[in-house]
Amino acid sequence: MDDGWQSRVRITPSNVESLACRKRFSTLYIQNSWPNAAPCREAMMGVGVHVILKNVYDHTNGPLPNLDQLDLFSRLAFPRSRYESGEKRNEDIATAVRWVRSYVAQDPDVEYTIGVERTLTVPISLGGEFLCRIEARLDRLIVRPDTPHELTVVDFKAGRGGVREEPACIMLLVAKKCLPEFETYALETHYLGDCLRPPVRITPTDVRGVWPNIQRRIRRVYRATAFPAEPGEICRRFCPMLSSCQPEAPKAELVELGNAFTDG
Numbered sequence: 001m002d003d004g005w006q007s008r009v010r011i012t013p014s015n016v017e018s019l020a021c022r023k024r025f026s027t028l029y030i031q032n033s034w035p036n037a038a039p040c041r042e043a044m045m046g047v048g049v050h051v052i053l054k055n056v057y058d059h060t061n062g063p064l065p066n067l068d069q070l071d072l073f074s075r076l077a078f079p080r081s082r083y084e085s086g087e088k089r090n091e092d093i094a095t096a097v098r099w100v101r102s103y104v105a106q107d108p109d110v111e112y113t114i115g116v117e118r119t120l121t122v123p124i125s126l127g128g129e130f131l132c133r134i135e136a137r138l139d140r141l142i143v144r145p146d147t148p149h150e151l152t153v154v155d156f157k158a159g160r161g162g163v164r165e166e167p168a169c170i171m172l173l174v175a176k177k178c179l180p181e182f183e184t185y186a187l188e189t190h191y192l193g194d195c196l197r198p199p200v201r202i203t204p205t206d207v208r209g210v211w212p213n214i215q216r217r218i219r220r221v222y223r224a225t226a227f228p229a230e231p232g233e234i235c236r237r238f239c240p241m242l243s244s245c246q247p248e249a250p251k252a253e254l255v256e257l258g259n260a261f262t263d264g
Contacts, residue, residue, distance in 0.1 A: 005030045006222050010121065010135040011214075013167035019217035020234040024241055026227035035240045041092065042159060044082055049096050049158040049192055050117075050139065051077035056100060057116045057140055064113060065104045070097060099158065099192040106196065109152075115141040120178035124218065132222050136174040142188075149183040151175060154190050163189045168202045169210040176204070 009029050011019070018025045027033050055073040056065050066073075074093045083089040104110070121135040140154035153175050155168075168187050176185050185204060191197040229245050239245070 006132055007130075010133045011124075011170065011218060012135050012137075013170045016166045016170050016214060017164065017234060019214070019221050020232060021230040022221055022224055022227040023229040023245065024234065024239060025221055027241060030227075035244070039082060041088070044078070045092055045096065046158040046161075048074070048077040048092065049099060050156055052096055052100050053103075053139070053156055053192075054117045056104065057110075057113050059113075064110050065107075067101070067104065070100070074100075096158075099194070102196060103190070103192050109142050109144060112142050112144050113140060114143050120174045122174055122177045124215075126219065132218055134170055134174060136171045138171065138175060141179075143182075147184075151179055151182040151185050153185070153187045155187060156190055156192060158192045160193070161191075163200045163202065165207050165210050166214060169207040169214065172202070172204055172207065173211060 015025070015029050018028060052070070052073045055061055056067065056070070058066065061069065074097050077096065078089055078093050080086070080089060083092075115138075117137055117139060118141060119135065119137045121133050123133050124131050138153045139156045142152040142154060143150070144152065153171055155171065157163075172185055172187050175187075176182075187202040189200040189202075191199070235242060
């Protein structure tokens with residue numbers, strides 16, 4: 001393990017929950033050693049939908065929404081090299097286009113979009129000494145005319161993905177620290193799929209008390225000298241190491257959080 005990993009590895013909404021297990025965090029994010037697995041169509045669909053939405057809501061591509069180039073955007077979002085057959089690729093493209101058109105058709109905030117896919121980073125220190133960086137890619141930024149002093153961060157979810165408090169906390173914290181010109185902040189999870197679900201809205205009050213817990217885990221991992229497996233609740237969620245690390249662990253259960261978060 002390289003000695004300078006603390007400055008290289010950043011805490012993101014995608015990996016923050018892995019801090020609960022030092023072995024998982026070390027293996028996947030410090031050593032970047034992921035178990036071999038076949039391409040997951042569900043994951044490819046999520047990535048592809050995000051790419052399409054980025055282009056549809058990007059002002060540099062033309063007046064919003066940029067649906068005139070939807071065919072081009074969709075084909076670029078699903079490269080042929082990722083598919084064994086053109087038929088499966090075409091199926092995914094058709095599904096993604098259907099989801100995006102449905103989402104845009106009911107979107108009341110198209111013209112209030114001020115940015116897409118902004119990647120922002122915040123350095124974290126402890127006792128005046130640099131500890132790590134937290135980073136988040138914010139899918140879409142909205143400022144509505146009736147609340148001009150509030151920044152709404154949109155997190156797109158394709159399919160059934162749920163909302164979890166620690167990733168939500170990271171996104172809100174990064175937005176507040178890097179875009180301080182606003183008075184209030186909110187995170188909205190917008191779902192795309194064949195059946196559109198209502199957005200889930202999260203404010204800093206909803207995740208009050210979560211950041212101190214994340215800080216404690218950061219200190220424990222970033223100052224660790226050993227990285228043992230730490231079986232626990234994290235094993236119940238998807239873990240690519242589960243079969244080799246905890247072969248008898250129970251299967252993951254989908255846990256979704258709405259607007260009510262505990263103070264933790």
